[in-house]
Amino acid sequence: MKALEGIKILDFTHVQSGPTCTQLLAWFGADVIKVERPGVGDATRKQLVDVPGADSLYFTMLNHNKRSIELDSKNATGKEVLTRLIEECDVLVENFAPGALDRMGFSWERIQQINPRIIMASIKGFGPGKYADCKVYENVAQCAGGSASTTGFLDGPPLVTGAQIGDSGTGLHLCLGIVTALFQREKTGRGQKVSCAMQDSVLNLARVKLRDQQRLQHGPLKEYSQYGEGIPFGDATPRAGNDSGGGQPGRILKCKGWEQDPNAYTYFIIQAAAWEKVCDVIDKPEWKTQAGYAKPPERLDKLNEIFSTIEEWTKTKTKFEVMDICNPLDIPVGPILSMKEIAEDEGLYATGTMVRVDHPERGEYLSVGCPVKLSDSPAEVRRSPLLGEHTAEILSNVLGYRGDELNRVIGSGAVGDVKAEAAE
Ligand code: COA
Numbered sequence: 246m247k248a249l250e251g252i253k254i255l256d257f258t259h260v261q262s263g264p265t266c267t268q269l270l271a272w273f274g275a276d277v278i279k280v281e282r283p284g285v286g287d288a289t290r291k292q293l294v295d296v297p298g299a300d301s302l303y304f305t306m307l308n309h310n311k312r313s314i315e316l317d318s319k320n321a322t323g324k325e326v327l328t329r330l331i332e333e334c335d336v337l338v339e340n341f342a343p344g345a346l347d348r349m350g351f352s353w354e355r356i357q358q359i360n361p362r363i364i365m366a367s368i369k370g371f372g373p374g375k376y377a378d379c380k381v382y383e384n385v386a387q388c389a390g391g392s393a394s395t396t397g398f399l400d401g402p403p404l405v406t407g408a409q410i411g412d413s414g415t416g417l418h419l420c421l422g423i424v425t426a427l428f429q430r431e432k433t434g435r436g437q438k439v440s441c442a443m444q445d446s447v448l449n450l451a452r453v454k455l456r457d458q459q460r461l462q463h464g465p466l467k468e469y470s471q472y473g474e475g476i477p478f479g480d481a482t483p484r485a486g487n488d489s490g491g492g493q494p495g496r497i498l499k500c501k502g503w504e505q506d507p508n509a510y511t512y513f514i515i516q517a518a519a520w521e522k523v524c525d526v527i528d529k530p531e532w533k534t535q536a537g538y539a540k541p542p543e544r545l546d547k548l549n550e551i552f553s554t555i556e557e558w559t560k561t562k563t564k565f566e567v568m569d570i571c572n573p574l575d576i577p578v579g580p581i582l583s584m585k586e587i588a589e590d591e592g593l594y595a596t597g598t599m600v601r602v603d604h605p606e607r608g609e610y611l612s613v614g615c616p617v618k619l620s621d622s623p624a625e626v627r628r629s630p631l632l633g634e635h636t637a638e639i640l641s642n643v644l645g646y647r648g649d650e651l652n653r654v655i656g657s658g659a660v661g662d663v664k665a666e667a668a669e
Contacts, residue, residue: 246274246621246622247273247274247622248273248274248619248621248622249270249273249274249275249424249622250274250275251276252270252274252275252276252335252336252427253275253276253278253333253334253335253336253643254267254270254271254275254276254277254278254334254335254336254337254338255278255280255330255331255334255336255337255338256277256278256279256280256311256338257280257337257338257339257341257346258279258338258339258340258368259287259288259289259340259341260287260288260289260340260412261289261303261307261383261409261412261413261416262340262368262411262412262413262415262416262419262443263338263339263340263368263416263419264287264289264307264308264416265307265412265413265416265417266338266366266368266415266416266417266419266420266423267279267311267338268307268308268309268310268311269416269417269420269615269617270336270338270420270423271309271310271311272309272310272614272615272617272624272626273424273617273619273622273624274622275336276312277310277311277312278311278312278313278314278330278334278635278639278643279308279311279312279313279314279630280314280316280318280327280330281313281314281315281316281632281633282315282316282317283315283316283317283633283658283659283660283661283662284315284632284661284662286313286315286632286633287304287308289301289303289304289307290304290632292304296606296607298606299604299606299607300604300606300607300629300631300632302610304629305602305604305607305610305612305628305629306610306612306613306629307629308629308630309602309612309626309627309628309629310625310626310627311629311630312630312634312635312638312639313630313631313632313633313634313635313636314633314635314636314639314640314660315632315633315636315660315661315663316636316659316660316661317658317659317660318349318351319349320657320658320659321657321659322653322654322657322658322659323657323659323660324349324350325654326640326644326654326659326660327349327351328359329644330643330644331351331356331359331360331363332359332360333643333644334360334363335362335363335364335427336363336364336365336366336423336426336427337356337363337364337365337366338366338367338419338423339365339366339367339368340367340368340369342380343369343370343377343378343379343380344378346367353365353438357436360436361435361436362430362434362435362436363436364423364426364427364430364436364437364438364439365436365437365438365439366419366422366423366426366438366439366440366441367438367439367440367441368415368416368419368440368441368442368443369381369440369441369442369443370385370386370389370442370443370444371389371442371443371444372440372442372444372445376389376444381411381443381444382411382412383405383409383411383412383443384405384411385411385443386410386411386412386415386443386444386446386447387405387406387410387411387447388403388405389443389444389447390410390411390443390444390445390446390447390448390450390451391447391448391451391454391455392405392406392410392447392450392451392454393405394481394482394484395451395454395482395483395484395485396484397484397486398484398486399471399476399483399484399485399486401484403484404484410446410447410450411443411446411447412443414443414446414447414450415441415442415443415446415447417446418441418445418446418449419439419441422439422440422441423439425439426439453490453491454482454490455482457482458481458482461478461480461481461482465477465478466478466482466483467542467545468488468489468491468492468493468494468545469483469485469488470485470486470488470496470548470549471483471485472545472546473545473546473547473548473549474549487512489514493514493515493516493517493577494514494515494544494545494548494551494552495512495513495514495515495577496512496513496548496552497510497511497512497513497581498510498511498512498513498552498555498556498559498560499556499559499560500559500560500562500563500564500566500567500580501560501561501562501563501566502563503560507583508564508581508582508583508586509563509564509581510564510580510581511559511564511567511568511578511579511580511581512578512579512580512581513552513555513559513567513571513576513577513578514576514577514578515544515551515552515555516575516576516577517541518575519574519575519576519577520532520533520541521533522574522575522576523555523576526558526570526571526574526576527554527555527557527558528558529554532551538551564580564581565580567580568580587599588611596618597614597615597618597623597624597626598613598614598616599611599612599613599614600612600613600614600626602626602627602628603628604628604629605628605631606631612626614626632661633660633661633662633663636660636661636663637663640654640655640660640663
């Protein structure tokens with residue numbers, strides 16, 4: 246038995262943010278029914294295509310373990326089928342542009358009338374306010390949520406990060422909200438609306454930068470490299486390069502082979518508790534007792550010198566050798582892993598964090614499995630559905646359409662090209 250077995254999700258999501266949420270719910274055992282426009286489907290099916298004719302990796306990697314029904318929600322019969330789905334499901338998840346669901350005739354008020362127990366979960370770019378009507382994509386959220394202004398180097402422009410904190414980050418937040426609302430429904434019997442704004446989710450993940458914004462009022466941020474470099478602070482949290490976000494100074498340092506390999510680097514933290522071991526490893530035993538180096542606050546204006554000296558040592562070792570030497574000494578380090586190295590790491594396949602999935606159109610591909618491990622509800626990753634692959638079985642088995650009723654729905658053009666025999 247899976248944790249969310251018996252929970253039906255009406256998955257009205259598209260692109261990345263919503264699909265990452267419903268994919269997690271599917272991995273936890275929910276029956277996720279993805280509603281897609283007949284003949285078109287989720288736009289990502291045909292975005293960044295690598296194998297002609299096959300669903301893209303963009304789509305397959307975000308829609309595992311789901312069923313797909315083609316349904317035109319603007320057609321009268323399509324609205325009837327959608328109403329039946331709302332009656333049957335526990336949760337409706339959507340991330341359309343603001344107002345799109347209302348324009349379809351399915352406002353939150355209407356949805357509650359149809360099924361008072363349903364939980365409706367929505368992602369929008371912004372919460373209520375002056376930007377509420379904007380369409381928003383990943384990088385816009387990273388910028389509006391405070392992440393971009395605090396990412397990058399001091400002398401360069403703001404930077405977005407490769408981790409999709411706006412889309413997948415918001416999907417994670419929404420998933421938590423849905424499970425919490427399901428938990429509350431156990432006691433109240435009522436559904437509720439769960440809303441996540443991408444700006445809010447990014448800001449939540451950039452929380453420590455708002456911490457620093459307030460600390461600025463009380464003096465310079467001494468753990469930032471610019472403090473040691475004598476560069477004055479402005480009135481907003483600056484970009485901090487690769488400085489650690491916590492109180493322990495850290496940097497990315499070159500390792501052996503860095504001249505050819507763009508990822509021959511390690512992250513190196515000079516945690517106060519490990520300082521003496523760092524000094525021994527880099528053959529600077531005098532720094533253990535020397536005034537100006539022995540105590541953490543004294544070191545803050547010498548970080549460039551200290552990290553340059555450590556780098557002279559890391560440049561003589563591969564990033565994995567640095568790990569092997571420092572880990573047993575409790576010196577926190579971490580290799581910069583490329584996506585190629587991650588894709589080849591059999592240890593990640595052994596834990597299910599990386600998976601190999603077979604697909605009828607594209608053959609085998611790699612994906613990230615469920616990053617949350619439940620001991621009583623292990624996730625099994627199944628391939629994403631083809632467009633409308635389950636239309637027939639959802640109409641008959643989930644919604645109970647049979648005989649003439651089924652023929653009427655199929656004949657209406659609301660559900661794509663379906664064979665009645667398949668449904669029967
Ligand atoms: N049948 C009929 N019509 C359907 C349908 C279906 N099954 N599914 C979607 N549609 C319609 C919608 O009703 C909408 O019609 P309308 O504009 O007449 O109201 C239309 O398709 C387009 O939907 P929309 O959400 O506006 O898509 P878009 O491609 O223009 O915008 C986003 C994409 C992502 C920018 C937008 O959906 C958005 O801002 N979403 C919220 C934030 C978000 O999640 N962003 C990150 C995405 S990774």
